[in-house]
Amino acid sequence: MALKALDIYKLLPKKNCKECGDPTCLTFAMKLAGGKADVDLCPYLDDQSKSVLGATTRPPIRLIKIGVGERSFAVGEEFVLYRHDKTFYHPPGILFKVSDTQEPEEITATTIRVRDESFTRIGTELRFNGIAIENASGSPDAFARAVTTVEESADLPLVLISKNTDAFNAALIQVGSYQPLIHAATKQNFREMCALAKKHSCPLVIKAHGLDDLAGLAKDCVTEGVKKLVMDISPQSPGDFITISTAIRQLVITRQSPDLGYPVFLDATHPHLQDAAIALGIVKYASVIITPPLSPASAKAALTLRQNIYTDPQKPIQMNPGLYRVGTPGKDAPVLLTVNFSLTFFTLEGYLESTRIPCFMLIVDTEGLSVLTAVAAGKLNETLVRDSIRKFDVEHEVSHKTLIIPGYSAPLSGRIEEATGWNVMVGPRDAAEIGEYLHEQWKNHES
Numbered sequence: 001m002a003l004k005a006l007d008i009y010k011l012l013p014k015k016n017c018k019e020c021g022d023p024t025c026l027t028f029a030m031k032l033a034g035g036k037a038d039v040d041l042c043p044y045l046d047d048q049s050k051s052v053l054g055a056t057t058r059p060p061i062r063l064i065k066i067g068v069g070e071r072s073f074a075v076g077e078e079f080v081l082y083r084h085d086k087t088f089y090h091p092p093g094i095l096f097k098v099s100d101t102q103e104p105e106e107i108t109a110t111t112i113r114v115r116d117e118s119f120t121r122i123g124t125e126l127r128f129n130g131i132a133i134e135n136a137s138g139s140p141d142a143f144a145r146a147v148t149t150v151e152e153s154a155d156l157p158l159v160l161i162s163k164n165t166d167a168f169n170a171a172l173i174q175v176g177s178y179q180p181l182i183h184a185a186t187k188q189n190f191r192e193m194c195a196l197a198k199k200h201s202c203p204l205v206i207k208a209h210g211l212d213d214l215a216g217l218a219k220d221c222v223t224e225g226v227k228k229l230v231m232d233i234s235p236q237s238p239g240d241f242i243t244i245s246t247a248i249r250q251l252v253i254t255r256q257s258p259d260l261g262y263p264v265f266l267d268a269t270h271p272h273l274q275d276a277a278i279a280l281g282i283v284k285y286a287s288v289i290i291t292p293p294l295s296p297a298s299a300k301a302a303l304t305l306r307q308n309i310y311t312d313p314q315k316p317i318q319m320n321p322g323l324y325r326v327g328t329p330g331k332d333a334p335v336l337l338t339v340n341f342s343l344t345f346f347t348l349e350g351y352l353e354s355t356r357i358p359c360f361m362l363i364v365d366t367e368g369l370s371v372l373t374a375v376a377a378g379k380l381n382e383t384l385v386r387d388s389i390r391k392f393d394v395e396h397e398v399s400h401k402t403l404i405i406p407g408y409s410a411p412l413s414g415r416i417e418e419a420t421g422w423n424v425m426v427g428p429r430d431a432a433e434i435g436e437y438l439h440e441q442w443k444n445h446e447s
């Protein structure tokens, strides 16, 4: 069980010496309780207290970084079983798989796709994370060649998959310093694989079926000096994956099985069930997912699902307040006011673009609330509108003083006119009707 801050405080030395970076032992205890500090930061803890606190205050799932540089990603360090309990922090890395039996041109094409492809959704750029290279040939030379082909095309995180330690040696000479994830240590080969992982500072996948075998293998690797582990639970089917990965998450979150506290790996190359396997992996606790290159439709679905699951449910996705342009608006362009809830912004922006009428969008800070909620909560009010017009210098951008407000904020129209001195037009409630509204009401208003 996790300890509360006061229980932790009782175990601290109470010197208030600040050497941990916190002003008092109590503030350090509070950070430890929230999983936001490491027990090793206090130099005065005796071994017994350190071991008790370490077991109860470290994040239940270890944070593992894969790759180096701009595209590297971290997985693990999750604290809850259900997203609505708090949030999930580290989205799974999804990597496209290639084989060293493929032609170099094919490998290069997949690598370049992962390097360059991105989708923008609700203002966020969504991308795949890297390349998994499989030593299907069994040949060290072919593996090294495939790895070099990928490495020459892009600086991406890698997963190296082989059953042959000679092949790993050949490949890691090329890319060991990029800290690829290497797959996999088993009960039979873990000493050799741990030696490789230590030599190149690489994270290591351990592979076993059954929770006891996984926990035992993890302990063996830690004893060998390798702590950066990811677990391949060797599922027989997507359903089997969910059963095992959910059991692991429950056991580690409740700290019943700290030896299983590592991110989980999923090979989603299941014939006919690839899309389903990826979706289940994203939802149910996979942290590294490898898949053959996806069709454009499946790619967008996977990235969208991942984005949805890994946004904080307690924080609406927000835009920065400001004056945004749609097209190239002139001095006579309409100014439309709305809130900084991202979904509202992008929905309205899409409809405005399709009207082909250049305009300004004045986005005000309602802390990410939608129009209706912001009006009801008093977050959208005449003072905010007045201050936003001033702050974003709207009067210098246009030669008129007419503001179109959302239909759901109609009750505020009089107060906004009084506070701002602007003429207020009430727009439609449904953003889909904004084109018709601008073509009819705005054009009539101009003439």
Ligand code: SF4
Pocket (backbone or CB within 6 Å): 012, 013, 014, 015, 016, 017, 018, 019, 020, 021, 022, 023, 024, 025, 028, 041, 042, 043, 044
């Ligand atoms: S270093 Fe240890 S003793 Fe000093 S303030 Fe921090 S927790 Fe307290």
